[in-house]
Amino acid sequence: MAVTRGAAPAAGPDQRSRRSRGRGPGARPGHPFGRTFTRILPLAPAVVLLGLFMAGPVVWSFYGSFTDAALTGAAARESTWVGLDNYTGLFSDPNFPKSVWLTIVFVVASAIVGQNILGLALAMLMRSANRVVRSVVGTLVVTAWVLPEIVAAFAAYAFFHADGTLNNVFGLVGLDGTNWLYDLPMLAVILANVWRGTAFSMMVYSAALTAVPPDVTEAATMDGASGPKRLVYITLPMIRRSISTNFMLTTLQTLSVFTLIYVMTAGGPGTDSSTLPILAYQEAFSFGRVGYGTAIATIMLLIGAVFSVIYIRMLKPEVD
Amino acid sequence: MRLRTGVTLMLTAGLMVVAGCGSDDAGQAGGDRTLTIAYQKFGNFVHADNHFIRVKDEFEAVHEDVTVELVPIEAAQNDYFTKLALMHGSESTAPDVMYEDTFMIKSDVDAGYLLPLDEYLDEWDEWDQFFDNAKVAGAGDDGSIYGIPMGTDTRALWYNTELFEQAGIPLPWEPATWEDLLDTARTIQRELPDVVPLNVYSGKPMGEASAMQGFQMLLYGTEDRLYDEETQTWIVGSQGFTDSLEFVQTIFDEGLAPTPQQALDSNMGSTVGAQWLPEGELAIALDGSWLSGVWLETGERAWPEWNDVMAQAPMPTQHGQEPGAVSMSGGWTLAIGAQTKEPELAWEFVKLSLDQPNSLSYNKAASQIAVREDVAEDPEYVEANPSFEFFSGIVDVTHFRPATSDYPQISNEIQVAMESVMTGQQAPDEAAAVYDEAVERIVGADRITGAR
Numbered sequence: 001m002a003v004t005r006g007a008a009p010a011a012g013p014d015q016r017s018r019r020s021r022g023r024g025p026g027a028r029p030g031h032p033f034g035r036t037f038t039r040i041l042p043l044a045p046a047v048v049l050l051g052l053f054m055a056g057p058v059v060w061s062f063y064g065s066f067t068d069a070a071l072t073g074a075a076a077r078e079s080t081w082v083g084l085d086n087y088t089g090l091f092s093d094p095n096f097p098k099s100v101w102l103t104i105v106f107v108v109a110s111a112i113v114g115q116n117i118l119g120l121a122l123a124m125l126m127r128s129a130n131r132v133v134r135s136v137v138g139t140l141v142v143t144a145w146v147l148p149e150i151v152a153a154f155a156a157y158a159f160f161h162a163d164g165t166l167n168n169v170f171g172l173v174g175l176d177g178t179n180w181l182y183d184l185p186m187l188a189v190i191l192a193n194v195w196r197g198t199a200f201s202m203m204v205y206s207a208a209l210t211a212v213p214p215d216v217t218e219a220a221t222m223d224g225a226s227g228p229k230r231l232v233y234i235t236l237p238m239i240r241r242s243i244s245t246n247f248m249l250t251t252l253q254t255l256s257v258f259t260l261i262y263v264m265t266a267g268g269p270g271t272d273s274s275t276l277p278i279l280a281y282q283e284a285f286s287f288g289r290v291g292y293g294t295a296i297a298t299i300m301l302l303i304g305a306v307f308s309v310i311y312i313r314m315l316k317p318e319v320d
Numbered sequence: 321m322r323l324r325t326g327v328t329l330m331l332t333a334g335l336m337v338v339a340g341c342g343s344d345d346a347g348q349a350g351g352d353r354t355l356t357i358a359y360q361k362f363g364n365f366v367h368a369d370n371h372f373i374r375v376k377d378e379f380e381a382v383h384e385d386v387t388v389e390l391v392p393i394e395a396a397q398n399d400y401f402t403k404l405a406l407m408h409g410s411e412s413t414a415p416d417v418m419y420e421d422t423f424m425i426k427s428d429v430d431a432g433y434l435l436p437l438d439e440y441l442d443e444w445d446e447w448d449q450f451f452d453n454a455k456v457a458g459a460g461d462d463g464s465i466y467g468i469p470m471g472t473d474t475r476a477l478w479y480n481t482e483l484f485e486q487a488g489i490p491l492p493w494e495p496a497t498w499e500d501l502l503d504t505a506r507t508i509q510r511e512l513p514d515v516v517p518l519n520v521y522s523g524k525p526m527g528e529a530s531a532m533q534g535f536q537m538l539l540y541g542t543e544d545r546l547y548d549e550e551t552q553t554w555i556v557g558s559q560g561f562t563d564s565l566e567f568v569q570t571i572f573d574e575g576l577a578p579t580p581q582q583a584l585d586s587n588m589g590s591t592v593g594a595q596w597l598p599e600g601e602l603a604i605a606l607d608g609s610w611l612s613g614v615w616l617e618t619g620e621r622a623w624p625e626w627n628d629v630m631a632q633a634p635m636p637t638q639h640g641q642e643p644g645a646v647s648m649s650g651g652w653t654l655a656i657g658a659q660t661k662e663p664e665l666a667w668e669f670v671k672l673s674l675d676q677p678n679s680l681s682y683n684k685a686a687s688q689i690a691v692r693e694d695v696a697e698d699p700e701y702v703e704a705n706p707s708f709e710f711f712s713g714i715v716d717v718t719h720f721r722p723a724t725s726d727y728p729q730i731s732n733e734i735q736v737a738m739e740s741v742m743t744g745q746q747a748p749d750e751a752a753a754v755y756d757e758a759v760e761r762i763v764g765a766d767r768i769t770g771a772r
Contacts, residue, residue, distance in 0.1 A: 071405035072424065072726050076431030084357065089761060094754065111413040268584050269743040285402045286524070287466065287732045 051165065065295035071288035072104070078292065086295035095271050095279065096296075098297040103275040103303070104256065106190060111254035114194035116246060119201025123209055124231075126202075138202075145199035153263035156192035157181070160264065185265045185273035192260055201246055208242035209235070233272045241315065255304050354387045355379075355665055358407060359419035360400045361392035363590030364620040367613060367686035368392075368419055374681075375673045382672075386528035391415060396586040397527035401728070408433045415658040416666040417673075421653050422457045423528065425467050426725040435656040436464040440667045446675065446692075456716060458653040461725065467653025468674055471688025473609045474647040474711045474718050475533055475634045477501070483603045487511035494633050496640040498541070498567060501604075505576040508603045516596065517576045518604045522568055523739035525586040530738055531731040532721065534649055537606055538564035540719045541646040542639035546730065547722035553769040554722075554730065556756035564636065565741045565748035572742040578602075580742050594621040597630065606635060609711035613687035616705070632710045634717070647718040651691070689715075698771035726763050734757040 065086055069079035090096045122141065126134050144152060159165045160180040167177030180188045212235055220230050234245070258277040261267065267274035267282060274282070276296055286294025334391075358369040376388040401424060407413045408431070420428065428434050447455070450469065452557065454488050458467025465588050481491055484719050487508050495501040505517035521534040538544065544560025547553070555561075571577040582588070593614040596602035598621060605611070612630075617625035634645035654673055656666045676694050683690045684704040689712055690696040702708065721727055737751040738759075746754070760768055 070431075071402060072427045072431045072433075072728060074430040076405065076408075076433070092757075179579075179581060182579075266584075266586075266738070268524075269580055270740050270745040272743070272745070282524075286398045287729065288402065288405065289729075 015028050032136065061297055062296040064291055065298045067291045069290040069294075071285075071290060073288075075291075076288075082291070086292050089292065090295055090299070095274065098271060099274050099276055099279045099296075100274065100299075100303075102186065103300075105186060106193070106257070106275050107251055107254045107307075110190040110193040111197065111250040112247060113203045114190065115197045115250050115254075116243070118194060119246075120205045122202045123205035126206065127209060141199045141202055143199075144196045147196075149196075149259045150263065153192075153260045154186075156195070156260065157264045160188045160192070181265050182269055185269065189261050189264055189273055192264060193254060193257060193274045196260065197250060200253075201250060204242055204246045204249075205239070208239040212238045244311050244314040247314075248308060251307045251311070252304055254301065255307070276303075328755055352387045353385060353415045353665065354389050355661060355669055356389045356391055357417045357669070358393060358404060358415035360396055360397070362396060362400070363587055364593050364614045366620060367618075367682065370685065371673070371678070371682045372616070375669070378678075379669055379672055383665070383668070388489050388669070397529065398422075398524075398732075405431070405433070408657065408659070410412055411659045414657045416657055416660040416662060417669050418655055418657060419470075420458075420467050420653050420655040421528070422467065422469070422653055423721050423723075423727055423731070425458055425653065425655065426461055426723060427728050428655075429462070430635040430725045432467040433658055434460070435658045435660065435663060435666075436460070436462075436466060436546060437468065437656065437667070437670075438464050441465055444671065446671075449676070449692045449694050451691055451693065451696075454651075456517065457651055457691075459723075467655040468670055469653045469691045470674060470679070471650050471683050472649055472651035472691050473689055474649050475537055475606070475608050476635055476647060476711065476714060478597070478605045478607050478630055479633060480597065480600060480603050480629055481631050482629055483508065483512060483515055483600060487603075491631070492631060495636045496644070497636050498538075498638050501636060502567075502570065502576065505604065506574070507569070509574075509576055512603070515600070516578050516602045518571055518606070519578060519583075519596070519602055520568065520571060520594055520606045521575075521583075521588065522572070522742050523580075524583045524735045525584050526588055526733075527735065528731055529589060530648060531734040533606060533608060534568070535564055535734050535738060536648050536719070536721065537635050537646060538567050540640075540648065541635065543638075543641075547724065547727075548769060549722075551769060552724075553767050554726075554759050554763050555770075556759055556768050557752070557770050560638075561755070562748050562752045565737060565751055569741045569748055571672065573744075577742075582732060583742065584739070590620075592710060598623045598626070608738055609689060609707070610687040612707050613685060616685065616687070618685045627706045632707060634714050643717050645714060645717045647714045649718040649720055651688070651716070729762045730759060733750065733762070 064079075066081060066083060067079040068075045068082045068085070070076050120138070126137060129137070147155070157164075161167075162177075162179040162181070165181075166180065170177040178184065190220035216238070217230060217234055220234050225233065254276055257275070258281065261273060261275060261278055262281070265273045271279070276299065280292075280293045280296035280300070283289045283296060347548060356499050357372055359372060361369040369390075372390050376390060379388055380386060393400050395403055401421075404415070404418060404420075405428075407415055414433075420434075425434065452473060454469045455465070457469045457472070458465050460466050477495070479493055484491055484493060488511065489504060489507060493504065495504060501518070508515060508517040520538075521529040523530055526534075536546070539560050542558075542560030542563055544558035546556055548555055572580055572583075577583060578588075579724075582591075585591070592602060592605055592607065593611055597611075598615065612626060613619050614621055615626040632751045635647065637644060637646055654670045656663060656670065673682075674692075676692065676698075679690070679692050680695045680698055680701055682688065683695055684701060687705055687707070689708070690701055695701050696712075722730070733755050740746040740754070741748055741751045756768075
């Protein structure tokens with residue numbers, strides 16, 4: 001999660017502001033703290049709720065990952081501190097590196113490459129399309145985004161299933177389909193996630209492209225820049241902010257995709273599509289090793305943090 | 321300190337917000353006493369549901385001020401245990417009485433979920449009706465009894481005689497070794513290409529069924545075991561373990577089993593009983609004595625001709641070594657939650673659920689092997705199901721799962737090993753090595769031994 005410097009700067013001495021009539025306790029007249037405090041007081045409920053329902057579970061799960069908490073057995077009655085055992089166990093478990101690799105493949109292929117490139121392409125094509133085409137394509141793409149995740153997941157499952165829509169269509173044209181969910185589970189979930197998430201990127205990029213001033217593009221055309229050149233040298237740098245924001249949002253969303261994969265393949269066959277959220281769920285709730293599962297979740301948090309830092313650095317304004 | 325004042329204010333404000341969405345529990349207190357009964361209801365397994373609906377009426381007729389709240393949990397086996405454990409996490413959701421598998425008892429006793437029943441059993445004159453080996457089925461490590469068995473079971477090969485005749489296999493069929501079993505399956509594959517020759521449960525989605533009906537029915541037919549009772553250590557690196565995985569690999573590689581994708585469906589148990597066997601799509605099923613419960617009039621899929629079509633054969637040992645056949649026994653119990661506010665009442669409910677008439681009706685409907693003498697000898701029970709005789713007859717070659725609180729975790733590792741072999745991710749010896757490491761991690765290096 002990005003942390004912004006949200007504290008309002010204390011009012012300078014030259015600013016004479018009226019003091020609030022109802023002085024809060026601890027607010028001493030003339031002391032800037034009192035005023036600042038009164039100003040941020042309305043934020044307090046939100047901060048408390050965030051602390052309770054966001055920071056609390058995060059801290060608890062971080063703590064839990066150093067214990068042997070479990071759903072049954074002696075550790076369920078009282079979990080003990082096991083230090084880094086869960087983490088050392090993770091790194092010696094052959095499933096874990098595989099799972100990290102699958103997660104990265106899933107994020108890179110379906111979010112960074114699939115959703116972003118397809119979303120940008122759609123957004124650019126829609127600009128030059130006529131109104132009918134625009135509304136039809138827009139509706140089709142957004143539908144996948146509007147569906148509740150479980151519905152979208154079942155739709156994708158029915159589409160890729162051995163007796164599903166895709167293989168039936170293949171059958172009509174005389175091709176033999178394969179058993180997608182079993183033979184190519186990662187491909188199936190990546191395609192499903194691209195289908196589901198592209199609308200979001202498309203909408204972000206549509207909004208960004210409308211903000212590119214046409215005169216710049218026109219000038220470039222006058223100077224003889226071809227289409228691809230205009231894209232690389234004019235359009236992309238101008239929507240750089242939107243790109244990195246969208247990268248961050250889609251990455252973090254994709255990193256935590258659970259329902260889609262769980263419904264389609266349940267992480268199988270074997271562990272061939274067990275990304276980190278699936279692995280964490282399996283360890284914590286199928287095998288009852290809550291401590292071990294939260295250790296996996298903590299690692300996920302770190303991976304997300306690393307991606308966020310990279311994108312935030314990309315967002316930093318450069319000196320042009 | 322200003323900071324403290326600030327925090328206090330924030331908390332006050334926050335609490336005012338939270339108070340707005342607090343729940344109102346006041347409505348439940350006072351008035352009626354309630355008992356919650358948690359049990360599994362999944363796929364074809366509706367017998368517990370039917371049983372408790374009936375017992376609830378009986379119980380409420382006697383105890384007018386009590387409401388029995390039934391909590392049927394619709395989940396596959398692993399998920400059912402998870403759900404139970406999560407219910408125990410809070411006093412307000414912990415069940416008073418629960419349907420509990422014998423292999424989970426020791427683990428759940430360690431977790432502090434179950435109430436010891438010794439003091440109640442001392443005053444229960446019907447406890448003597450239970451067979452001795454059934455009495456200890458619900459024992460914890462401390463020797464106290466935590467679960468009262470509802471019935472027990474054995475496992476063997478069910479086969480479809482019509483399909484066997486079509487494939488030209490002489491009846492009655494009695495395979496003497498694993499190789500005989502595989503050869504028969506290959507014959508069926510050759511003669512009846514549309515039929516699945518053999519089903520052995522395997523992989524994580526089927527949970528304990530894979531570990532017990534599948535893997536241990538193979539392993540206990542070899543020279544090796546999972547656990548050495550004498551030294552109380554887990555056995556690793558055994559040839560039998562690898563051989564059993566090799567059997568699993570063989571049937572999936574040669575296409576003698578369902579496709580891995582079919583086998584890795586958590587509804588596989590229902591599919592076999594309610595669809596494949598009655599419709600002649602599966603020739604041989606390594607399955608439990610309770611299977612015919614699905615086909616009775618009280619079952620999910622009535623199949624009046626089941627006893628003419630289906631026959632049973634004992635599961636052979638690996639090379640036909642003594643005693644020639646192998647079976648595994650488990651069973652489910654009724655246990656009382658440690659956090660119950662009404663232990664006396666919960667006990668009354670358990671007693672009523674498992675008295676002679678109710679045990680009898682449950683054992684008949686769910687095709688359980690009776691654990692009460694007065695049920696086992698009841699002519700109504702003996703005549704209820706023609707397959708009871710066979711399944712009671714293999715009790716003398718039966719084995720029990722290791723009765724330790726580590727077993728559920730070990731079972732998970734067995735399922736993982738099976739799945740990686742059946743999907744071709746690992747060779748049997750690789751999967752066995754991964755299992756050995758996992759066992760060492762679970763029980764510690766001092767509680768494992770190499771195979772004898």
